[in-house]
Amino acid sequence: MPVTVRYFAGARAAVGVDTETREAGTLAELVGQLADAHGERLERVLPACSFLVDGTSTRDRALVLAPGSVVDVLPPFAGG
Amino acid sequence: MQLPPLVEPAADLSIDEVRRYSRHLIIPDVGMDGQKRLKNAKVLAVGAGGLGSPVLMYLAAAGVGTLGIVEFDTVDESNLQRQIIHGQSDVGRSKAESARDSIKEINPLVDVRLHETRLDSSNVEEIFSQYDLIVDGTDNFATRYLVNDACVLLDKPYVWGSIYRFDGQVSVFWNEHGPNYRDLYPVPPPPGMVPSCAEGGVLGVLCATVGAIQATEAVKLITGIGETLLGRLMVYDALEMTFREIKVRKDPEGEPITGLIDYEAFCGVVSEEAQEAAAGSTITVDELKDMMDAGKDFELIDVREPNEYEIVSIPGAKLVPKDEILSGRALAQLPQDKPIVLHCKTGVRSAEALAAVKNAGFKDAVHVQGGVTAWATRIDKALPTY
Numbered sequence: 402m403p404v405t406v407r408y409f410a411g412a413r414a415a416v417g418v419d420t421e422t423r424e425a426g427t428l429a430e431l432v433g434q435l436a437d438a439h440g441e442r443l444e445r446v447l448p449a450c451s452f453l454v455d456g457t458s459t460r461d462r463a464l465v466l467a468p469g470s471v472v473d474v475l476p477p478f479a480g481g
Numbered sequence: 482m483q484l485p486p487l488v489e490p491a492a493d494l495s496i497d498e499v500r501r502y503s504r505h506l507i508i509p510d511v512g513m514d515g516q517k518r519l520k521n522a523k524v525l526a527v528g529a530g531g532l533g534s535p536v537l538m539y540l541a542a543a544g545v546g547t548l549g550i551v552e553f554d555t556v557d558e559s560n561l562q563r564q565i566i567h568g569q570s571d572v573g574r575s576k577a578e579s580a581r582d583s584i585k586e587i588n589p590l591v592d593v594r595l596h597e598t599r600l601d602s603s604n605v606e607e608i609f610s611q612y613d614l615i616v617d618g619t620d621n622f623a624t625r626y627l628v629n630d631a632c633v634l635l636d637k638p639y640v641w642g643s644i645y646r647f648d649g650q651v652s653v654f655w656n657e658h659g660p661n662y663r664d665l666y667p668v669p670p671p672p673g674m675v676p677s678c679a680e681g682g683v684l685g686v687l688c689a690t691v692g693a694i695q696a697t698e699a700v701k702l703i704t705g706i707g708e709t710l711l712g713r714l715m716v717y718d719a720l721e722m723t724f725r726e727i728k729v730r731k732d733p734e735g736e737p738i739t740g741l742i743d744y745e746a747f748c749g750v751v752s753e754e755a756q757e758a759a760a761g762s763t764i765t766v767d768e769l770k771d772m773m774d775a776g777k778d779f780e781l782i783d784v785r786e787p788n789e790y791e792i793v794s795i796p797g798a799k800l801v802p803k804d805e806i807l808s809g810r811a812l813a814q815l816p817q818d819k820p821i822v823l824h825c826k827t828g829v830r831s832a833e834a835l836a837a838v839k840n841a842g843f844k845d846a847v848h849v850q851g852g853v854t855a856w857a858t859r860i861d862k863a864l865p866t867y
Contacts, residue, residue: 409716409725410648419725448851448858449670456728458665473727475716477666478645479625480678481532481618 402426402468406435411476412450415442428452429462431472451475482659482712486705487638488613490517491546498590502544515704516544522703525549525612527600527628529580531683532618532642534566535692536699540616541584541591543700548584549612551596552577563685600624602741605631614702615639616695620677622669623744629654629662633738638702638711642695645676647684649691649717652710652729653698656738659711664732671851672749672829687719749829758836759828762847766855769822773797779820783853784834793864795824795856806834812841824849824856826867 406423408416416439425431432452436444451458453473454466466472494502494516505511505519522545526533529552537548556564556571556579564576571579577595584593596608600619609615609631617628617639625641632639638655641662654661694715701707714727751759764772772779773796783790783798790800803825805811815821821843825831831848838846849855857864 407725407727409727410645410650410718413718419723448855449674451666453665453727453729456730458667458729458732459734460667461734475665475714475727476675477622477670478643478648478650478675479620479622480644480681480683481528481530481620481642 402466402470404431404466404468404470404472406431407471407473409473409475410478411446412443412474415439415446425466427462428454428459428464428466428472431466432462435474446476447474449476451477483708484638484655484658484702484705484711486518487702488518488522488704490514491521493517494520498544501588501590505543510706511704515706518704519544519700520546522614523547523549523612524614524616524699524703525551525596525609526616526618527551527624528618528620529564529566529576530554530560530618530620531563531644531678531685531688532692532695533580533616534564535689536616536618536696537580537584538566538587539693539696540699541588543696544588545591545699545703547592547594547612549594549596549608550577550580551598551600551608552580553597553599563683563688565689600627602627602744605741606635609635609637612637614699616699617641618692618695620679621748621750622675623748623750625662626669626747627741627744630738630741632656633661634740640695640698640702640710642691644683644687644691645678646682647687647719649687649694649719650714651691651694651698651717652714653702655711660729660731661738663738664735665714665729667732667735669748671827671854672751674851684719687717690717690719749827751829751832752836754836755829755832758839759832759848762835762839763828763832763850764822764847765850766859769795769824769849769856770860772822779822780816781822781824782815784823784825784831785853789826789867792867793853793857795853798824803830803834807837809837809841812838815841815843821846822849823847825852827852827854 556567566583567579581593633656642651716725781798784803801811823831835848857866
């Protein structure tokens with residue numbers, strides 16, 4: 402299923418683009434793909450990231466992605 | 482999301498106030514009514530640092546009647562690159578007092594209340610309950626979860642901002658009307674994984690951009706004008722010079738917040754001694770796997786508790802709970818003839834144990850970043866995490 406992946410902050414810096422389209426059935430499948438496709442720099446960031454599927458942050462990697470879903474990959478930081 | 486005004490208007494404005502705030506008063510959306518609401522508002526800034534500086538200065542100038550400051554730190558020279566509420570002559574002074582002096586210089590009509598203490602579970606509710614709105618500009622995850630949970634429990638809205646290097650994130654959280662911080666970041670990142678500004682740096686002027694948005698949202702919430710950032714996260718990239726928006730919804734699966742917890746433990750705060758021990762003596766789970774595959778001779782020691790070991794363990798790991806190591810009782814069990822690799826659940830306890838083991842003379846000992854959790858998510862995905 403085609404899903405739109407949007408990268409932010411450190412994840413965007415690791416990938417080099419804001420957005421891309423991927424084919425994935427579940428969140429786990431998608432996250433696996435991203436790590437493989439973008440290499441170590443992104444892989445280092447991913448364990449800290451929130452994944453927002455159509456605006457809802459989800460920790461359930463088995464989540465089935467609906468076609469056309471937007472997945473935001475968002476690393477946290479706490480500086481102030 | 483448009484919200485009703487947070488604060489009732491004050492009875493009136495003095496002639497001095499009318500003169501001072503005239504540029505607000507002639508904006509129809511603010512007007513006398515909005516300015517009276519600002520006058521009556523009590524806003525608390527958590528932290529008078531990078532974000533707290535512009536937030537406090539602009540809210541003071543805008544005529545917020547009462548500004549509280551929670552800050553225990555003193556002004557350091559390295560703060561001056563971005564914390565513009567403090568000046569050269571403030572170095573070494575209390576940040577709270579220094580901030581108060583700057584506010585009084587900008588607007589003597591503001592009532593400034595100082596809370597010169599470290600915010601924690603024992604004092605947060607007593608302090609927050611004195612204010613209408615909280616602005617979070619702290620610098621660590623533990624305090625951020627504390628601020629969030631306290632605001633949820635007290636039904637307070639808060640304006641949240643966060644910065645790192647060239648990146649900023651800003652939003653409004655108000656559990657009663659929309660998402661809270663845990664709907665965006667349900668759990669803190671693995672300890673030691675996300676560097677702080679002190680470790681990774683921050684572009685000084687980034688504070689102005691993010692802090693100004695926080696102050697803008699505060700004014701809007703108080704006066705009830707415009708569309709707030711509740712339910713939206715604004716992500717700023719200073720290098721690309723872009724603002725991008727993320728929709729944030731309430732997580733229907735999110736666990737309700739029913740009380741305050743131990744936030745340092747929740748966020749896996751590592752002691753300075755452990756950090757020092759871990760510097761240069763930390764391996765990843767991939768490196769651990771490589772060592773195993775290469776048939777290297779080493780002792781893998783799991784410093785968790787027996788019940789955790791039962792849930793999941795790394796093959797070949799020997800269980801020696803951390804307290805046994807810290808007390809010295811287990812030191813005799815450690816091998817002298819081969820390298821020691823320590824691990825725990827996430828890398829916090831193993832870092833503490835590493836400091837003790839190194840002090841006992843095992844200079845080559847290392848610990849595993851991310852612990853068995855990282856092992857289960859990266860190396861053997863069939864294993865459970867807990």
